[in-house]
Amino acid sequence: MLKKILRVTGIVLGSIVVLAIGYYVKVCISVNNRHTKTYTVTPQVVNIPTDSASYALGGRLIKAKGCTDCHGDDMGGKNFIDDPALGLIVARNLTKGKGGLPQDYSTADWVLALKHGLDRDHKPLIIMPAHEYTMLSEQDMGSIIAYCQTLPNVDRELEESSIGPLGNILTDAGKIALFPAEAIDHNRTLTKEVVPAVTVAYGEYVAVACQGCHRKNMKGGEPVAPGFPVVADISSTGHPANWTDEQFIATLRTGKTPEGKVLNPKEMPWTMTKELTDVELKALHLYLKSI
Incomplete structure (x- = not known):
């Protein structure tokens, strides 16, 4: 009886191992095919300024x-x-x-x-x-x-x-986007110029850099990678909507929120956002409060 149980257990475990190996081989082949895919793209001619x-x-x-x-x-x-x-x-x-x-x-x-x-x-x-x-x-x-x-x-x-x-x-x-090229409209032509102004439209332009973590709706959600915290909601239903422009700007330049929270730059890159101008930050805040 014991031998029969051990044999059945061995068969079950062996089957699980074989299935796991088969799954991982399938995963590796799929990811490698995506990584080595050749895209047919003609790069747009971009004017390179010299001033x-x-x-x-x-x-x-x-x-x-x-x-x-x-x-x-x-x-x-x-x-x-x-x-x-x-x-x-x-x-x-x-x-x-x-x-x-x-x-x-x-x-x-x-x-x-x-x-x-x-x-x-x-x-x-x-x-x-x-x-x-x-x-x-x-x-x-x-x-x-x-x-x-x-x-x-x-x-x-x-x-x-x-x-x-x-x-x-x-x-x-689909838990991490290792190949952003897959999400791009490669036929889209660049807009010639976007004029800085404290408007919702310009704020949306600035906010593109926030989408990678906070998602397109700026509601945040699941961590961007294992070990990272849950991503904050920065839309009209999040804390930033209750901040003044001055508080919003101070937060994105110092990493300290009006509530007293200190932001880890490895999780919320305020060392990056501190480089934004007042116009860019005010427009961004306006856009976030609008969605």
Whole structure:
């Protein structure tokens, strides 16, 4: 009797192991196919300005849009995520120093990365938030490219990104968006210019950078990744709707809310939002209160 129970138990456990292995193999094949997919895209021709005001705008935007949070203050790249389960996600060296971009990296290559989330071979970049950058105006994107094309060389060689077991499973289950290129309308043409003003429309333009965590409805919800907190509601039903413009601006520049909460910059990137102008922040607040 005991032998029969052990045999049945062994068969059941063996079946579970086989099914688990089969499932994970299926997951890996699916995620790899998505990662190696080649997109047929013709990058839009973007005018690259050369005036000092545009360079200054580009320098501010790489901070306000979170480029330096991932790629480092010198844009020389760093390990953005290094977790055995999730994987090694590397924000690459964006200068043309050793380990950085090739010397022939062109404006069209920059547009592929920023507007489409694709590398120069038209394959998806990992966790490159192009789903946000694709909504930039041509003026803003051009200013970012202009600034980045003049970055001082940084010699820093980094490993290639690799997806861990949990990263594969969460990606396949739709819990994390590892390939933002999948969510982009690649046929959309950039708006020429968006004029800054304290309006709901301009606030919506600024708020695109918030969608990655707070979702399109700004209601927040589930953590963006394992180990992170629940994402706050920042719409008209959240705390920010009760703040004055001055309190909202102070919160996004200091990381301290009117209620006395200290925001962890790794969870709420106020080190990024502090780079936004008063007009941008007031417009953002107006938009959030409208939804």
